[in-house]
Amino acid sequence: xKKVVITVGRQFGSGGRMIARRVAExxxxxxxxxxxxxxxxxxxxISEELFHSNDEKPTSSLLYSLAMSNxxxxxxxxxxxxxxxxxxxxxxxxxxSCVIVGRCADYALRDLPHCGHVFxxxxxEFRKKRGIxxxxxxxxxxxxxxxxxxxxxxxxxNFYTNRKWGSADTYDLSLDSGTIGVDGCVKLIKDFAxxxxxxxx
Amino acid sequence: xKKVVITVGRQFGSGGRMIARRVAExxxxxxxxxxxxxxxxxxxxISEELFHSNDEKPTSSLLYSLAMSNxxxxxxxxxxxxxxxxxxxxxxxxxxSCVIVGRCADYALRDLPHCGHVFxxxxxEFRKKRGIxxxxxxxxxxxxxxxxxxxxxxxxxNFYTNRKWGSADTYDLSLDSGTIGVDGCVKLIKDFAxxxxxxxx
Numbered sequence: 001x002k003k004v005v006i007t008v009g010r011q012f013g014s015g016g017r018m019i020a021r022r023v024a025e026x027x028x029x030x031x032x033x034x035x036x037x038x039x040x041x042x043x044x045x046i047s048e049e050l051f052h053s054n055d056e057k058p059t060s061s062l063l064y065s066l067a068m069s070n071x072x073x074x075x076x077x078x079x080x081x082x083x084x085x086x087x088x089x090x091x092x093x094x095x096x097s098c099v100i101v102g103r104c105a106d107y108a109l110r111d112l113p114h115c116g117h118v119f120x121x122x123x124x125e126f127r128k129k130r131g132i133x134x135x136x137x138x139x140x141x142x143x144x145x146x147x148x149x150x151x152x153x154x155x156x157x158n159f160y161t162n163r164k165w166g167s168a169d170t171y172d173l174s175l176d177s178g179t180i181g182v183d184g185c186v187k188l189i190k191d192f193a194x195x196x197x198x199x200x201x
Numbered sequence: 202x203k204k205v206v207i208t209v210g211r212q213f214g215s216g217g218r219m220i221a222r223r224v225a226e227x228x229x230x231x232x233x234x235x236x237x238x239x240x241x242x243x244x245x246x247i248s249e250e251l252f253h254s255n256d257e258k259p260t261s262s263l264l265y266s267l268a269m270s271n272x273x274x275x276x277x278x279x280x281x282x283x284x285x286x287x288x289x290x291x292x293x294x295x296x297x298s299c300v301i302v303g304r305c306a307d308y309a310l311r312d313l314p315h316c317g318h319v320f321x322x323x324x325x326e327f328r329k330k331r332g333i334x335x336x337x338x339x340x341x342x343x344x345x346x347x348x349x350x351x352x353x354x355x356x357x358x359n360f361y362t363n364r365k366w367g368s369a370d371t372y373d374l375s376l377d378s379g380t381i382g383v384d385g386c387v388k389l390i391k392d393f394a395x396x397x398x399x400x401x402x
Contacts (some may be wrong), residue, residue, distance in 0.1 A: 121369055168367050168369045168371075171369065172376070172381055173376055173377070174369035174372070179373045180373055180396060184393075187392065188374070188392055191389055192385075
């Protein structure tokens with residue numbers, strides 16, 4: 001297959017990360033999730049711990065950030081972390097075929113013809129069941145944790161891009177992992193990767 | 202292939218109808234777009250002209266509709282038309298494999314395991330170009346017509362269902378016809394139809 005990069009946004013509990021990993025394995029290309037943070041930390045000189053604690057968390061308000069940058073004379077940490085990730089995503093996409101999960105990678109790589117952008121979602125009941133069984137969430141608080149995490153991801157995405165997280169027209173391809181199934185999603189995303197790869201050359 | 206019904210929602214100018222027709226042809230199954238209106242008119246006894254003039258148009262406000270029904274003693278015409286279409290969609294989906302375009306068919310057929318729900322979108326520039334070249338829209342007013350038609354479809358859909366038109370999680374599969382291409386969309390939707398068909402049996 002010619003060079004192709006697939007970015008995967010995902011609702012919490014949809015199995016998006018697992019699906020993305022299987023797509024990468026079956027296509028024989030690299031997979032980036034938390035690995036991104038390690039590399040961005042190395043290249044930026046910012047501590048890796050700070051990348052993990054700020055990972056896909058919504059920033060403080062823009063006004064607060066602006067105020068902070070005026071007082072300190074430099075860009076606030078959360079923005080520096082975001083930009084370091086942004087740079088690493090662009091470098092990786094220029095270097096090799098891969099699958100990248102989350103972290104506004106679709107926005108960083110928009111308009112690059114060899115990059116295709118996927119979103120994976122599923123209904124709340126399906127995600128609650130997975131959250132309890134796969135991640136060991138306490139049944140009583142599973143729903144709250146899922147909705148809170150999605151809200152964080154949406155706020156983070158909508159703050160740093162001019163797009164809307166979870167809206168169909170933000171992505172090339174959106175799939176319901178609950179109704180299509182994990183195997184079905186992997187097959188459709190692999191087909192999509194081949195289509196993007198051929199069209200881009 | 203075992204019995205399967207694919208519903209296709211679409212942004213105006215995205216080529217969704219053409220893609221849906223090709224999927225039906227290539228799978229060798231029936232295709233319903235305006236054909237639905239003819240059948241719903243026949244079965245309901247309401248004039249076919251009224252179906253066409255009310256087609257996917259937003260209803261008057263619920264309050265107005267309720268007031269009208271109280272005065273006349275029967276359900277307002279736009280609701281009767283919607284329900285007649287709803288009945289026909291359910292009958293068709295029980296009878297045969299097919300592709301159905303628009304008209305809240307995804308909502309009418311929700312939770313039926315042999316039915317899969319697709320949304321097709323594309324960016325505004327792509328849709329303007331197609332609108333001018335394929336539908337002969339005047340270049341100066343093309344954008345306005347596209348945005349107005351989408352707003353009508355969204356209002357119609359959101360009024361009659363408890364879902365959001367164009368939100369990824371409303372559908373099983375959403376595709377960007379501008380970036381994936383018509384042939385790519387046809388291939389992915391056919392793959393999806395086979396997945397749904399196998400899973401439902």
